[in-house]
Amino acid sequence: MATYKNVLLVEDDAIARMVCERIMKLNGFADNVVMYDNAEAALRFLSSVKSENFPSVIFLDVNMPVLNAWDFLEEFAKVKTNPVQSPLIYLLSSSINPLDKEKASRYPLVQDFIEKPLKKEMLEKITAEAFAS
Amino acid sequence: MTNDLLSDITVPYLSSKSLSQSTGGFLMLDSNYKVVGVNAAYVNFHHIFNEAEVVTGHNLRLHGFDAFPDIFTHTLAHALEGEVENVKLQLEYLDHHDAYEVTIAYCALAGTKHGACIMVEKKTQEATARKGSFSESFYKRLIDNCTTAYILADAALTFTYVSNGIEEALGYAPSELIGRNAIEFVRSEDKEFVKDWLIDVRRQRGKRISVEYQMLNKEGEYVWIENTATNLLKDVNVKAIVFNIRNIQSKRIADNTLIQAEQRLSLLLNNTAESFIILNSRLRIVTYNKAAQERSPFIYTHHLQSGLSVLDLINKEEIPEYINLFEEVFKGNVIEKEAKVKDREGAVRIFNHSFRPLSSEQNDISGVIITSTEITERKKLEEAIGIHSERLKTAQEIAKLGYLEYDLATKTFFCSELFYDILGISKEVKTWDELKVLQQYIHPDDKEVLRQEIEHCLNSCTTFSFEFRFAPDSAKEKIILVTGEAENDDTGKTVKLRVTLQDITDSKMALLAMQALESKFKSLFEHSIDGVILSKENGDVFSANPAACAMLGYTQDEIVLLSRKNVVDESSPVVREMSDTREQTGVYRGELALRHKSGRLIPVEVTSVSMNDADGSRYFSTILRDITEKKKRDAEQQALTEELQKNNQDLQQFSFITSHNMRAPVANLISLLSLYNKETPADEFNLVLVEKFEEATKQLNQTLNDLVNILVIKSNTNIEKETISLPRIFESVKANIDSLLQEQGGVIETDFSEVDAIQYNRIHIESLFLNMITNAIRYRSPERAPIIKIKSHRSKGYVIVEFSDNGLGMDLKRYGDRLFGLYQRFHGNKEGKGLGLYMTHSQVTAMGGKIEVESEPGKGTTFRVYFKQ
8 A cells, every 4th residue: 555546647758757657656655646748638637537536646747838837737726626635736847946936835736846856755755744734 | 142242353254154164163262161152163173172062152161171282271271361362272183193273362252251262273284385385475476477466355355465466457556455345446337246246256165257347447447357256265375265357448448349340240241141150269159140050060050159169069070170170270271161961851952161261460360260152053063064074084985985186276286095095105195296206107008098088178178087007116006997077167267177086906807807707608608518598587588509509400590589388398297397396496407308490309408597687687597408319328228228137037047947958857867767776687677767768868968959059049149141032041941841731731822022031140041931830830720731821021120021820829828928938838749849939039039020929729820020120
């Protein structure tokens, strides 16, 4: 049994997707990692997924074609019909622009802004914080 | 009884009154020791030695005489028995150092009775009497040779001694009068008051009382005498009434004559308006007239009265002053004294008092005559004149006017003090020649002109006014304004020349300085690069400098016809604010737009000051500076700054983005490495990782290459430009994408009819065309074949090339802001890297152009590329 049953990863970079999934699996963070390479598809998934399979954690790449993370968050606020389902959303980015971090802090849905690559320690921290609260 | 007894006594005590008042003690006893008479002096003496009472009618108690020396009682007994006639005893009462002379004498009493008389005299003063006795003969001689007669009389007024002076006074020998009574020889009319006088004298001891009356002289005539008497009966040295008789007959006659004369005089004088007071040598008022009562120096104290001493009439504090004054008068000097007096109405009146010596026939000064005149009016007049002349003098001094008057006939002249002051000459000029010498100090250029001016003035009897330079030895040159006037006599002949001089050096210098200043200002005004406009309060322009004319496009003649409203928009709030500010603070500084003659507006910096001219009327001095160029520069600077800021932001953004894109593949590599199973290299997954590793490395390489390309574009703004034929460029690009276009069944329509060439970089324009066309094909609608329209046209300094397609279109609301961003992709397909539009946009903007986009999702997109020409 991993920490979370369902985790959603939205990332347009194939290598990054693979790497993230592998790390989560290896560290027992998620049983099931749902992955999308674009935000539109991910949103469609979230609006149609059964509530028992609704992801507890969403990792979201910031820079994506068409809809980026900010677009996703706006759209997600619209599709999030069930208030009980409030996943922990983490942004993933290789950006070092402080404006991005600041922008992230303005979205209440966003837990944290994680600098790529996603590491084992980060997953442990997420776990610790989630269970501490 | 006692009185009867006493009347028979031959001792020189006549009445009980004189007896009782006598300082000599007196006791009279009959043969039986009965006290017949006693006086107070004796009682005083008696009680020194004897306590027993002495009472008239009672016997003297002899046993009480214990304290008396024995000789006293023995002698008394002998006297009573008639054995001794007169015995003198000296008794001393030692306690008081008093000595008494006691005389005990036998005396016959009335009838057949006899008795004794004891007389006591205090001898204290005897020493004094004895001391002075050696000079008695001297005094006697003195008295005898005096013209005034001295007569001594006893208490009964009987002459006991008469000095030789009586012969001189009345012709009698002294012996003829001794034994006669004082009332004898007195003229019968005078007897009554002489008797009163004598009683008076006798009553008042030691007091000198004078009286004048007529006495019969040896020749049987009554003559006037002055008799001064003193009662010295109690004086132990004199023991007499002393009379001092002086013949005043001649004086009396003279006095009477004088009185009569004075009466006549006073009658006369009292009826004259002139006031006078005559004083005698003792400063007593002899006479005065009615007018004097009003005007004398003494009116403010008492009424005048003959016989009064003037010293009694004046205030004590003035006495020393008056004494000095009278001393001067008695030396023969005439003293004038002015006095201010407030009369009863409070008006101040001024008197002139003249104190003159009054000389007698012998030229001795026997008195003073004081005449007083009221000079209030004269004084007022004098003061008024004084003020006038003072004013005139002051006016002359203030105006610094020198004055010279020349009399042609007498060749004499008069110069005022200031005449010298103004010319700066210290030496007074006395003669005409000396005056002529002064000519040498006149500036050579002015000398002849001045001479001509004066000559002309004298000849034609006119006035002249001339400025000349004058420099006396070693003194600074002065500029003198001389004005002259000739005066004619009745015949029309010039008789006088009056000249006034005024030193105008300072004002002249000031004037010159002012003129210099004015010309400086004038030159500033004329040559200033700033425009200067002078306008009246109502806005009418009355002067403008060439710069202002040039700025507004008017000539000097035209500009003075303008008013404020022709130049500024008076309804504009800025102009109103300017007027208000200038009204309140006197000055306005700010920027305004002025209307040029051509109608265009010129931005100017304005400084407008409210000023007053010499007449006090207000005007405005407005300084204009054309700031068109400045405005332009400011705008350019502003644009430049904005661009710089933008570039800066771009650069920052760029660095963030590029770093992000560099970091992404690196992050992948790190992750892949971390997943690599080093312990079991044969791990199946390791192979996958190696594969991915290769992919990530390629990704990194690609990113690096892209960045290098971007940097080349960014850093190279000075790209070579050439004339590019748009159709030709299009053809060359089209060749590259023709297969792709045909594959999609697309068509490209071009219209370069309006503009077919631009100035641009060949490589950039090729890349742009390729990018635009590729994008249009890449993001085609899946529902239709792409149709691309390319059209060129010109607008406001730009050549615009428009690329329109019928493709997917975009939601510009969402993507507009990142359309030209680096690595921004808006379509899900994999073909784009998000570099094309970024690169194109960068190139265009680097060349001063811009790109506009219109798009509608599902309909298509239009890019308008602006090339700056």
